[in-house]
Amino acid sequence: MELDTDKEIIAKIKQNAERLVKDIEATIDPSITLPLRSFSNVHFDSKLGYLFLGDKRTSRNFLNIAHTRKFMQSMMIAEKCKELLEMGKSASIRELYYELKHTIPGTKENTFEGQTESDPLIEDLETMLDSLREHLHLKADSKGNLFGEIVIKDMGDLIDCSKLGKSGLSIPSIVDDYEFVSCNAKYILVVETKAMVDRLVEEKFHIKNHAILIGLGGQAARGARRLIHIMHERLKLPVYTYTDGDPWGYYIHSVVKTGSVNLAYESRRLATPSAKFIGMTMADIETYGLQKVTEKLKDVDKTRAKQLLKYEWFKTKEWTKEITTMIEKGVRIEQQALASKSLDFVANEYLPKKIAAQDFIE
Amino acid sequence: MELDTDKEIIAKIKQNAERLVKDIEATIDPSITLPLRSFSNVHFDSKLGYLFLGDKRTSRNFLNIAHTRKFMQSMMIAEKCKELLEMGKSASIRELYYELKHTIPGTKENTFEGQTESDPLIEDLETMLDSLREHLHLKADSKGNLFGEIVIKDMGDLIDCSKLGKSGLSIPSIVDDYEFVSCNAKYILVVETKAMVDRLVEEKFHIKNHAILIGLGGQAARGARRLIHIMHERLKLPVYTYTDGDPWGYYIHSVVKTGSVNLAYESRRLATPSAKFIGMTMADIETYGLQKVTEKLKDVDKTRAKQLLKYEWFKTKEWTKEITTMIEKGVRIEQQALASKSLDFVANEYLPKKIAAQDFIE
Numbered sequence: 001m002e003l004d005t006d007k008e009i010i011a012k013i014k015q016n017a018e019r020l021v022k023d024i025e026a027t028i029d030p031s032i033t034l035p036l037r038s039f040s041n042v043h044f045d046s047k048l049g050y051l052f053l054g055d056k057r058t059s060r061n062f063l064n065i066a067h068t069r070k071f072m073q074s075m076m077i078a079e080k081c082k083e084l085l086e087m088g089k090s091a092s093i094r095e096l097y098y099e100l101k102h103t104i105p106g107t108k109e110n111t112f113e114g115q116t117e118s119d120p121l122i123e124d125l126e127t128m129l130d131s132l133r134e135h136l137h138l139k140a141d142s143k144g145n146l147f148g149e150i151v152i153k154d155m156g157d158l159i160d161c162s163k164l165g166k167s168g169l170s171i172p173s174i175v176d177d178y179e180f181v182s183c184n185a186k187y188i189l190v191v192e193t194k195a196m197v198d199r200l201v202e203e204k205f206h207i208k209n210h211a212i213l214i215g216l217g218g219q220a221a222r223g224a225r226r227l228i229h230i231m232h233e234r235l236k237l238p239v240y241t242y243t244d245g246d247p248w249g250y251y252i253h254s255v256v257k258t259g260s261v262n263l264a265y266e267s268r269r270l271a272t273p274s275a276k277f278i279g280m281t282m283a284d285i286e287t288y289g290l291q292k293v294t295e296k297l298k299d300v301d302k303t304r305a306k307q308l309l310k311y312e313w314f315k316t317k318e319w320t321k322e323i324t325t326m327i328e329k330g331v332r333i334e335q336q337a338l339a340s341k342s343l344d345f346v347a348n349e350y351l352p353k354k355i356a357a358q359d360f361i362e
Numbered sequence: 363m364e365l366d367t368d369k370e371i372i373a374k375i376k377q378n379a380e381r382l383v384k385d386i387e388a389t390i391d392p393s394i395t396l397p398l399r400s401f402s403n404v405h406f407d408s409k410l411g412y413l414f415l416g417d418k419r420t421s422r423n424f425l426n427i428a429h430t431r432k433f434m435q436s437m438m439i440a441e442k443c444k445e446l447l448e449m450g451k452s453a454s455i456r457e458l459y460y461e462l463k464h465t466i467p468g469t470k471e472n473t474f475e476g477q478t479e480s481d482p483l484i485e486d487l488e489t490m491l492d493s494l495r496e497h498l499h500l501k502a503d504s505k506g507n508l509f510g511e512i513v514i515k516d517m518g519d520l521i522d523c524s525k526l527g528k529s530g531l532s533i534p535s536i537v538d539d540y541e542f543v544s545c546n547a548k549y550i551l552v553v554e555t556k557a558m559v560d561r562l563v564e565e566k567f568h569i570k571n572h573a574i575l576i577g578l579g580g581q582a583a584r585g586a587r588r589l590i591h592i593m594h595e596r597l598k599l600p601v602y603t604y605t606d607g608d609p610w611g612y613y614i615h616s617v618v619k620t621g622s623v624n625l626a627y628e629s630r631r632l633a634t635p636s637a638k639f640i641g642m643t644m645a646d647i648e649t650y651g652l653q654k655v656t657e658k659l660k661d662v663d664k665t666r667a668k669q670l671l672k673y674e675w676f677k678t679k680e681w682t683k684e685i686t687t688m689i690e691k692g693v694r695i696e697q698q699a700l701a702s703k704s705l706d707f708v709a710n711e712y713l714p715k716k717i718a719a720q721d722f723i724e
Contacts, residue, residue, distance in 0.1 A: 090564060092557040095701035098655050102702070110654070142556055145532035154527025165516025170507035170532040173560065194504055195454040198535065202452060292472070293460050339457035340464070 004131060006085045012129045013082045017075075029063040032074065035127050035265060042264040044312035049257070049273025051264040051313070053127070074121050076100050076111060081125065084137040090174060092139045093122060127265045134226065139173040143221035145194065146171055147201055148212030150235075153179035161212075166201050168215070173223045175230065183235050185212040187355070190228060190275070192216055192243035192252055196335045196346070203347035209355075212237070220255055222263075225270040228256060232272045239272050240355065245280030246297075246332035247304035250314075250323070253277045258313045276360035278351065280333045282325040288350070293340045294331035302327060318361045366493060368447045374491050375444045379437075391425040394436065397489050397627060404626040406674035411635025413621040413675070415489070436483050438462050438473060443487065446499040452536060454501045455484060489627045496588065501535040505583035507556065508533055509563055510574030512597075515541035523574075528563050530577070535585040537592065545597050547574040549717070552590060552637070554578055554605035554614055558697045558708070565709035571717075574599070582617055584625075587632040590618060594634045601634050602717065607642030608659075608694035609666040612676075612685070615639045620675045638722035640713065642695045644687040650712070655702045656693035664689060680723045 004012070016032075023030040035041065036056040043054050060067045060074070080100060084091055091099065097115045104111060112118055126133050133140065145168040152159045152169070158181060161169050189211045191197050197215035200206065206213045212231070216224055232239050241256050243249030257275040259267025285291060297305070305327050308314045314323065326332070338346045354360070366374070378394075385392040397403065398418040405416050422429045422436070442462060446453055453461065459477045466473060474480055488495050495502065507530040514521045514531070520543060523531050551573045553559050559577035562568065568575045574593070578586055594601050603618050605611030619637040621629025647653060659667070667689050670676045676685065688694070700708045716722070 089705055090560075091701065091705055092560065092698065094557060094696070094698045095561065095705060098696075098699050098701040099705065101655055103654060139557065139560060142560070152527075152529075154529055157525040157527045159526055159529065163519040164521055164531065165514075165519040166534050166536075167514075167516055167521065168532040168534075169526065170530040172528050172530075174528075195456060195501065198452075198454065198501060198504070199457065292465060293463055334456070334460075336454065336456045337460050339453065339460040343451055343453055343457060343461065 004135065006088075006135075006137075009129065009131055009135060010082055010085050012131070013078050013085075016128070017078070020075075029061050030071075031059050031061040032071070032124075032128060033057055033059045034124055037123065037127065037265065039261060042261055044258065046312075048268070050267040050271040051259040051261065052267060053265045070121065073100075073112060073117060074124060077118065077121050077125055081136040081138065090137040090139055092141075092173075093119060093133070096122070096138060123263075123265075132226070132266060132269055134174045134176060134222070137174075140222045142171060142173040142223050143217050144171040144224040145169060145197065145215045145217075146212065146227075147197070148206045149184035149210055150212055150231075151181040151183070153181050162207065166198065168197070168201070168213075171214070171221070171223050171227055173221070175223055175227045178227070178230070180231070180234055183212075183237075184210060185235075185237060186210045187238045187240060188212045188214060188228060188231055189278075189351070190214045190216065190220075190224075190239060190241045190256055191335075192218070192241075192249055193335060196242070199336075199343070200347050200351075203344050205347040205351070209352065216252065219252055222270065225256060228275075229270055229272050232274070239275040240278050240360070241275055242278045242335065242351070243280070244332065244334045245282065245284065245326070246334075247301055247308050247323070247326075249280070250277075250308060250319075251304075254308075254311075254313060276362055278354050278360060280335060280337070281361065282322055282329060282333075285329075285331070285333055288338070288341065290333055290337055290340065293337040294329075294333050297326070297330050297332055301332060302330075316362070322361060366497065368450075368497075368499075371491065371493055371497060372444055372447050374493070375440050375447075378490070379440065382437075391423050392433075393421050393423040394433070394486075394490060395419055395421045396486055399485065399489065399627065401623060404623055406620065408674075410630070411620060412629035412633040413623065413626040414629060415627045432483065435462075435474065435479060436486060439480065439483050439487055443498040443500065452499040452501055454503075454535075455481060455495070458484070458500060485625075485627075494588070494628060494631055496536045496538060496584070499536075502584045504533060504535040504585050505579050506533040506586040507531060507559065507577045507579075508574065508589075509559070510568045511546035511572055512574055513543040513545070515543050524569065528560065530559070530563070530575075533576070533583070533585050533589055535583070537585055537589045540589070540592070542593070542596055545574075545599075546572060547597075547599060548572045549600045549602060550574045550576060550590060550593055551640075551713070552576045552578065552582075552586075552601060552603045552618055553697075554580070554603075554611055555697060558604070561698075561705070562709050562713075565706050567709040567713070571714065578614065581614055584632065587618060590637075591632055591634050594636070601637040602640050602722070603637055604640045604697065604713070605642070606694065606696045607644065607646065607688070608696075609663055609670050609685070609688075611642070612639075612670060612681075613666075616670075616673075616675060638724055640716050640722060642697060642699070643723065644684055644691060644695075647691075647693070647695055650700070650703065652695055652699055652702065655699040656691075656695050659688070659692050659694055663694060664692075678724070684723060 041056040194215040259271040403418040556577040621633040
C-alpha cells in the first residue's frame with residue numbers, strides 16, 4: 001500500500017495540533033489517544049496474512065502530571081517532523097533526539113534525557129498519524145544490499161543493479177522514492193546472510209536465473225522490508241526467503257512475510273504476506289545428506305523455537321511440523337553448510353531445483 | 363603495497379608442501395614455523411606508522427601429539443586455498459569450514475569440530491605465506507558503503523559512484539581487483555556511522571566538496587580498510603577519519619591509520635599511516651557549545667580510554683592530551699550531536715572549516 005504524500009502528513013499534524021489548541025482555548029484538558037502497542041494488543045489476521053494492532057487504546061492527558069513530560073515531548077517531535085517535511089529534509093532518529101535536546105529556559109530541566117525517551121514517542125506519532133516514520137522523514141539504521149536485473153531511479157540517478165560488479169547497491173533507510181524504471185527479474189530472493197549473497201553473485205545466480213537478490217545481513221532492517229514490500233507490489237514479483245534452518249532464521253522469514261511484533265502497526269506497509277520460505281529445512285538434512293554439518297541447538301535456540309510454536313502465525317501444519325522436528329532432532333542447519341557438497345551446489349542445484357519444484361513452506 | 367599474484371601464492375603453497383614431503387621422505391619430523399601473534403609480539407613502528415609482529419616465533423611439529431591435529435587441519439586449509447586459487451573462486455571463512463568438515467574414514471573423528479578451529483589456522487596461513495586472506499580467496503564479512511566522484515571497474519562493470527543516489531555502493535570483502543578508472547575527488551572522508559554518511563549525502567557534501575565518503579558502520583571491516591589503503595596508495599588522496607568523540611571512535615581511527623592488534627601482521631596492507639583525525643574532539647565541545655549534548659562516560663568507556671593511553675601509538679602529545687581531557691571531563695560527544703546546532707551544520711560548517719584549516723589530530 002502506498003503512503004500519504006508529504007502534504008497530507010503535514011495536514012494531519014496541523015489538524016491534530018489545531019484540535020489541541022481548541023481544547024486549550026475551551027479550557028478542556030488536551031489529550032492524545034493512541035492504539036496500545038504492547039503484545040496483548042498484537043493480533044494476526046490470517047486472511048490478510050499480517051500482524052496488526054487490536055482495538056485497545058491508551059490516552060495521554062496534559063494535565064495528568066504523569067503524562068505532562070511525555071505530552072510536551074510528543075509535541076516537540078511532531079513539530080520537528082513537520083519542519084523536516086516542509087524543508088524536504090530527513091533526519092536519523094538520533095539526530096532528531098539531539099536536535100530537540102536542550103535545557104528549558106529558566107529551569108534545570110532538559111527536554112530529553114536520552115534517546116530512550118524520544119524513540120517510543122516516534123512510534124506513538126507513527127500510530128497516531130497512521131504513517132511510517134520514513135514518511136515523517138525520519139531514518140532508521142540502514143542495512144542490506146541488492147543485486148539484479150532492475151534499473152532504479154534514485155535522486156535523479158539511474159542505477160542498473162545488474163552492473164554493480166560484486167559490490168551491489170547499499171539499501172538505504174528510505175526507499176519509497178525509488179522509481180523502478182525497468183525490470184527483467186522473475187522473482188525476488190531474500191537471503192539472510194550477506195556471505196550467501198556473495199556466493200550467489202560469484203556464481204552469477206542472479207543473472208542466470210533472472211533473480212533480484214536482497215542480502216539482509218541478519219534480521220531485516222526496515223528499509224529492506226519496505227523495499228521488498230514495494231517491489232512485490234509494484235513489480236508483481238514473487239518473493240522467496242532463504243535463511244538458516246534455525247528459530248532465528250524462521251523468525252526472519254516471518255518478519256518479512258507477516259511483520260514483527262514490535263512494529264505490528266506497520267505490517268501492512270512493511271510485510272509481504274505472499275512470501276514463501278525456501279529453506280534451510282529439517283527435511284534438507286536428510287535429502288542432501290547434511291547430517292555431519294548440522295550444529296547442536298543451544299538452550300537459547302530451543303527456548304526460542306518453543307516461543308515460535310506459540311505465535312499464531314506459526315500455527316500452520318507445516319511450520320508446526322518443521323519446528324517440532326527441529327526441537328526433537330536438537331539440531332540447526334546453516335545456509336553455508338551446503339558448501340560441504342560443493343561451493344556452487346547452492347546456486348546450481350539447491351535453489352534452482354527448489355524453486356522449479358515450488359518446494360516451499362508458506 | 364600490492365599483493366602477490368594468484369600464481370605466486372599457489373607457488374608458495376606448493377613450495378611449503380614440497381618441503382614437508384621431503385622432510386617426511388627423509389624421516390624428519392615435519393614442522394611449520396610461524397610468527398607468534400600474541401600481544402607480547404605486537405609492536406608499533408613509529409617511522410612507518412603501523413603495527414607489526416616482532417621476531418618471536420612458534421613452531422608446530424607433526425609428531426608432537428599436541429600439534430598433530432592442528433597440523434593436519436593447516437594442511438587441509440592450505441590445500442583448499444590452493445584449489446580456490448586454481449579455480450578462480452572465493453569462499454567465506456564459514457564456507458571453508460563446512461567444505462572441510464567431515465568424519466575421517468574408519469574413525470569417529472571429525473576433521474573440524476567448529477569454526478573456532480579453522481579461523482585461527484587461516485590467520486596462521488596468512489602469516490606463513492605473508493599473504494592476506496583475501497588473496498587466498500577467502501572472504502571476511504563485508505560492511506560499509508561508498509559514495510563519491512570515482513568510477514570503479516568491478517567484474518567488468520563500470521560503476522560511477524557519484525550516480526548511486528542516496529543508496530551508495532556496498533563495499534565487498536575483496537577489493538583488490540577494483541580498478542579505479544577515473545577520479546575527481548580531492549580526499550577520502552572515512553565516517554564511523556552510516557547515519558552520518560546519509561546526512562552528508564543528503565547535503566550533497568561529497569559533490570560540493572569533491573569527497574569520497576566511506577561509511578564504516580561501526581568498527582572498520584577488513585574490506586573497507588583495504589579499500590582505504592589502496593585508494594590512498596593508487597590515487598594519492600589524503601584520508602581523514604571522522605568518528606564519535608569517545609574511546610571506541612578513537613580506536614576506529616587508529617585501526618584505519620595504524621592497524622589493529624589482532625591483525626598486526628597485516629597492517630602494512632590494511633593500514634593508512636597518513637590518515638588524519640578530524641573529530642569529534644573534546645575541544646569541539648567548547649568551540650561549538652555542545653556541553654548540553656554530551657553523554658556521560660560509563661565505566662566501560664573509562665576503562666577503554668585508560669587502555670588506549672597505554673598503547674604505543676596513542677602516546678603522542680596530542681592524543682595523550684585528548685584522552686586525558688576526556689577522562690577528566692567524564693564525557694563523550696557523538697558525531698550526531700552536531701544536529702543540535704542544525705541538521706546541515708556538520709556538512710556546511712564543521713567539516714569544511716576543519717578541513718580548510720587542516721585542524722586535525724595526527
